[in-house]
Amino acid sequence: MHHLTARPLILALSIAAALSACGGSSSDQPLVIPAAPADQGAADVAPVPSATAFVDTIATNQRGDARYATLATNAGVRVLGGFLAIWKPLTEIVDAGQTAAAVDGFPAVVASTWSGVPGDGTPDGTVLNAAVHQANIDYVINATRNRTAAQAVQAYLDDRRGKGYSVSDGMGPLTAAWRAAAQQTTSITEVAADATTKLYNDSGNNTGVGGAANASFGSVVDLVNLVGNNASTEPAKRFYKYARPYRWSSSVIVLPALVPAKSGTPATDGGFTSGHSAEAERDAVAMAYAVPERYQEMLSRGLELGESRILAGMHSPLDVISGRILGLASAAANLADPANAARKAAAVAQAHSTLLAATGTTDATFAAYAQSGTTANDRFADYATNKANFLRRSTYGFAPIAATTALASVPKGAEVLLETRLPYLDAAQRRVVLKTTALASGYPVMDDPEGWGRLNLFAAADGYGAFSGNVAITMDAAKGGFHAADRWRNDIGGAGKLVKQGTGTLKLAGANSWTGGTELAAGTLQGDSVAAFGLGDVYNSGGTLVANAPTALRLAGKYTQLSGGTTLELDLGGAAAGSAGTLTVAGTATIAGGTLRIKFANGYKPKAGEVLTVIMAGNLQGKFNTITVDGYSNVTPNYGATTLTLTLG
Template sequence: MGLNKRIVPLVLLAAVTTSCFTRTALADAPNAPQPAAYGYYVDSWKNNTTSNMTPSTNPAIGVLSEYLKLWTPGTAWNNGTILNAPILNSNIQKSIDITNNRSEAEAHQAYLDDRRNQSYGIINGLGKYTDAFIAGANAGTSIPYDIPQDATTKKYDDKGNSNGNWAETNSNLGNMVNLVNVLRSSAASTTPAKSYYQYPRPWRWSTDVKVLPTLEPAKSTTPETDGGFPSGHTNAAYLAAIGLAYAFPERFQEMITRASELGYDRIVAGMHSPLDVMGGRMTSTAIAAAALNNPDNQIAKLAAYNDGRKLLAQSNASSVDRFSDYAKNKKNYTDRLTYGFPQIGDKSKAMIVPKGAEVLLETRLPYLDANQRRAVLATTGVQSGFPLLDDAEGWGRLNLFAAADGYGALLDKVNVNMDAAKGGFNALDIWKNDIAGNGSLVKNGTGTLKLIGNNSYSGGTEVDNGTLEMDSANALGSGKVNNNGGTITEAVAGAANIGSEFDQAPNSTLELSIGSKDDLLNIADKADLSGNLKLNFLNNYVPQDGTPIITYKKDGRTGQFTSLVTTGLPSNYKVSLDYNADNISLKLVDTNVVKVNTIAVSGKDGASSITTRGGKLQMLANVGPDNATDKSVTWSVLGADGKHTDLASIDQNGLLTALKDGNVQVVATAKDGSGVNGQTTVAISGQAVISTQPTDNSGNGGSNGNPSTPSNTNTTGSNTNTTTNNSGSNSNTTTNNTGNNSNSNNGGSSSSTINNTVNGSSNSTGSNTVKTSTSSLPKTGAMIDSNLLGLMGSLLVGAGSIGVFRRKRKED
């Protein structure tokens, strides 16, 4: 073999992503077992003895036989042959990297996992039930948590509790203890395999692998009996963990994660390589399945499960749970299935499920039959092609963590019958995997099944009884959904989707959780509705009236829900449904709100008309009843025909402005959604526009014949007069008023006193203060407002008086 102090070259290989484990190649009949050269492990387990030392005669050697593609054992511990240098060099390099980068906490745990009995060591996988189990099982260890100061020079062995055992079979939880002992004594030794493969421990391969200083005293000095492959500690840890997980399946994933951690700690300690640990997982999985299938152990495993019910009932359990993080557990367990080795073999092999492996899920998925549990194992297994894992029976590719999360794919019609009266997972379970496949799911029984994955199975979903809960947007896959007599509920933040049609029978219930306007059930196709609808409003959310809750294909709905129940809304709200062309929306009535029932509209001070040009009128709305919650209104103005008009405008304060003559309807509409409005008629006049012709001033003293249109205002008393002079010479335009007159010039250019002048003569009978304008008169056909017309009339009267005066002087 030629052992080196350093492995050269060391091949650094890219880590494999966890996506390798989300799908596996699926055969048409994935449940059919295939025998290995030794037969089936569950049938030949007793042959794991040192008298059977070949892969074909010893199942514990045979299950690891893929290792022979990497390594050929020699005649002694130090003369084997490396067949795949990149993989085996990487194996040692991983050991170097891990041991040289371990934290103090990892080193501490690795010491404990080396020195303590593995059955005791994995107890803390029970989480908050750890101390309760230790007390109930009288479990104990002589290895304290605080590492002795002289551990670097003295080897400490675990002597167990006061009776020398890791726990007692005659204790309150003795049946759980017994099951662990049964699994660990079922021809479970790794000694024959170690002796056959003769693959040295990593610290014998390279001095760069750093064994914990506290474990130096534990290093063997006899390499010929101290093989590294497979790891015995890892094998024992998984056996104990699977035993406790069978009895207490509520901690199934946490227990096997703890076992995987103990295996990893063998690498941290420098005592084993990753391939050693992977081998230990494989042998233990097969040994556990053999023991649990053994007819002699049926009473023992049932009694252990019943003890687990006693442990579960201890509501005061409160130990620290190091494995409470599901995502972290999943990642760690998954990574440790392959330790980042690349796929070096055929990646497309169909998953094979070993004979009897389904028993490993017997208490975790109790509502599935044996064939269904085999299908779960088949659809959650590791992809093929990884070093060591492609054994003939399929033990290496089993992923028990993923299998505990339910199907990875539905290959045919899967009928799930859960009896809630049996409790445990029969009453409630969660499938967390992303479920693919062209099969269908049928939910039966009184229990509740929750689907949390991003599912794409296309065969459809039926709920005949019990409850099926959507905990993800695409929980029900892409097929048609039929609720034939059970309850479909959802707990999705945002939209939940039904990928095809949805039919609900009269004796069924659809239950939706609504915490925001985004919480919808989107039905991609038609909806045939009946039965019950229950709406659970969350987090004090009160939706607006008209908020959609279910959508479907336009004009694709038939039927209606026959009853509606709501929870979570304040008691003053009443809810009903509006069935629209492509959705169902909420109709909310707040019974604490007093709606408007009458509106009387009038003008201020009773006015009902506007007679001045551009005049304004403040409109008033008298809203009833007096205790109406919201008395605000929206103002609008319409013509006599009830349509939009340009006769007037109105602002939202109710101020009406006249624009043209005519009658308008002023409308006030309640803003509270009651639909109540009131209106009144307002007559508008004085807005008419007059067209005038030019005035001929000839004969009235105009010397140039230029047109002149004087505007006079002639009143008794104090008057305001405006005189407008045209361009050109026009000397006979005079305003003569009785009394004092003030004349305003639009141009405002000057103020002067003038005498009325006739033929150049001055008349001193009176004087006026006049403001004159130099602006030109409007041209022919121009529009002149009423004030200007009034002034023009006054000027014309004045001109007439001057004419009389001139004739009289001539006569004189």
């Protein structure tokens, strides 16, 4: 980390240097250089919860084994235990249509008498929260009454096709290359005319061809299959014994083309948890891990498939939410297993080498290509829409049933989910990102003891939600990918301090409000929003600070730029003060040297003779050693008491 002394420094600026470099005044003036923003102490941490870890016990997610038949002994049942505040199953055993012999002191499992049909006069579970239960079923009634023709087609395809094939279209511009490389196939390409009376099953290969049989992409397919190990939803279904929505209410309109898919054995066909939703979540997470350049889009596609289950009338929101939770925990457990480290690395490397070759891109251009779709050819091309849908599909509008302000816990091993998306952060930092971007507490089912239900990977992909203590970010551009450049879009709060180190570029685009200040020690730090740098001082001691905001970049405190390897780059979109790319400093702007670089953006090109107001400050002192303006070799600066203007020759 770059350290500076706490006391101000005194620098005598040379008249000759100022005149030759910047056309400045002809008098020496001692310059008082402020200290860097104060040290804010140790960085935040996200301790591992004391609850039994899912990643350590995923192998217990089994049925037909008396050792794993209870909430306490089955990881897949336990992670969804929040449902017990809504619904008490007839028996709290994995026993719906299931038996198991006694073993190791665990009593034998006897098949439950649960029929799977509410209100048929046979014993059933007990609704403990009538408001949540009714809202759960009413949501499906309304969704199925109002589904569009396009939603009906999507719901059918998402039901009948392999989930791996379905969610791979979240790859957008990479979809064709992904499917070709994976050798994915499906036989379900449309809704057949007789689908209302005939059940069509997918004879394709779902995730594709793995292993040695697919030399160029087999490791990637293997990774997608890997996250399904010990990930079944059957133990949870047979424990909670909560019926599908169309069995709760005849007002639920099952998609006519899916009527042939309805099970004739309700006692083994519970709704909670949705298997399709869980599998879609797992597959989407694995694909996002392999190709993090489509991270948020893949996560969005996973939740979209879950919503299709509601629109089909096959599942309720709580069924789908629980599928997301179990799918996410299962994917993390398999990815976090040290035995799978080499397989993960091979999959990521193979995904990129093959897709780069297929798309004619390079490491430097691949990310842009992956994001090059439009809403006309990539339904996940719009970030704002993805974000809104992800949040909506995370809670489905349920009212909280407990306090919404409980501190977030981060499950053991969950940091692996950001391993390729935020590769320049260490494991402890990724845990803090998950902690500071978590969903609010209090929603039905989502408050599990470990914290799986509250993880918001969409937000986590946009970096920290808050800074506490000193947050040092080191990016190595030589490693390429997100190591070289990344963009955080969260609104970052907190009292911490950001320290940017390393040669990479970090772009900040949120309405940020952290108060501990910012120090740029190396590399590039770019402000893409008006309040990109929060409410503290900004101290450029060794890198390039870029103003690329839609209007003036506003610094709420002081700005200090030292000499020697420092640059302030303003990407101007207009000549007037306050225009895009200009810099406004509420406090004192202290310029002890370095470079001012002016570029022009958004088609703006000033004429010779124009005067550009580039910096406005509460007080301006000092001068740059060098000023460069794209397209102009003759530039005259005018340093005023509060402004810097440039006259173009």
